[in-house]
Amino acid sequence: MSNQSDIKDMRAWLASERSGTALALNTLRGGARIMETVGVLGRQGLSWLLGDRPPMPALLRTTFESLGTTYIKLGQFIASSPSIFPEEYVQEFQRCLDRTPALPFHYIRETIEAELGQPLESLYQSVDPKPLASASIAQVHAAKLKNGQDVVIKVQRPGVRNVLLTDFNFLYFAARITERLAPGLSKSAISGVIEELQAGMLEECDFIKEANNLTEFNAFLENTGNSRAVAPTPVMSHTTTRVLTMERFFGVPLTDMNVLRKYTDDPAETLITALNTWFSSLMLCDFFHADVHAGNLMLLEDGRIGFIDFGIVGRIRREAWDGMAQFFDAIGRGDIRQMAEAMAVIGMTREEVDVNALARDIEQLQGSLVNVDPSSLVQADRNDKEVNRLLMDLVKIGENHGIRFPREFALLLKQFLYFDRYVQVLAPEMDMFSDSRVDMFGIADDTPGGLLH
Structure with missing residues (x-):
């Protein structure tokens, strides 16, 4: 004993x-x-x-x-x-580009072997030492499993999580001091924004969560009968918090028009499928893909749309999404009262918003709001100065009434910017806000490009 x-x-x-x-x-x-x-x-x-x-x-x-x-x-x-x-x-x-020099392959080998507990040769048939991509958080390599399946391995850089924690603690401390020295800044909740960013970036360092996101997104596609889009399937036996092995996709980015036409005769329909899939995920999936830039949306060789890289996802309340739709619609119609009501729904606040007072303040911007197309709010490439100034003014007015727009607002706006760039390349004649083939609030029915077809 x-x-x-x-x-x-x-x-x-x-x-x-x-x-x-x-x-x-x-x-x-x-x-x-x-x-x-x-x-x-x-x-x-x-x-x-x-x-x-x-x-x-x-x-x-x-x-x-x-x-x-x-x-x-x-x-x-x-x-x-x-x-x-x-x-x-x-x-x-x-x-500001998220590209960093590639790590020597021996670091990749050491990380994989330490995480998975076996020699690299026992885990994979082959691993290409030359990376497919190298970013600030992770490096990606092409590989084959022992059964011959093509996969990619996403390997986290050494010490990234500790750097993030240290940096954000430093930033949070600096923000709190700034807010104390300049109380007027506290309405913009700098420290709150930093906290939200930290939570999102630390989540990006957990590859188990990303693997679960991939699985859940594919389940959402299956449950909605959407056979025209897909996410990579993770290989859980070869995945840990710092190493993610997943199915490899072969195709082209949606913005590569020259190559894209070899895969499809109708680029616009391809884009509509991607849009309907993403809009549907806002309401029917627990999260939405929050980084749909040109490298993360692909047209695959079999004609499906491939959504890749689920490290950054967002979650939005139904009420907040409805509020955003009302917000854009109200700006287009010049409806000040509805705009104020929508801002109160979208924003995060601990106090009761006086919608009448908010509407009166917004009304002072009425000259700027006349004849503003709501789609221009997300078409920054076409109308940067006017749009940025208008949005800044509206955000400041909201802050004066105790409203702080959540991180999801910025994430959603960012995705609209990406999709607008896709529209400019693939279907410049299309308005995604008014096109009947685009379903922003549910599963598309029998329209071309609809989710069920």
């Missing part, structure tokens, strides 16, 4: 030591990351003092790119949020 007790005590001690060691290592890494951040800021400040003074948006973008993962993602958030940030910052951060 005493021997068993000693063994238990020894195991408990070893577990405690491992936990303590991990905590100490994370603390050291966190401290090193803070020093790195301070160093980058110091170098940028010194360059400024020595006379290298680019415009503030450009300086901020290059600083963010120097700081890496967290700040690159934050820069992309700025680029896709014309409703929140000034036009010059939105434009500058369009250049």
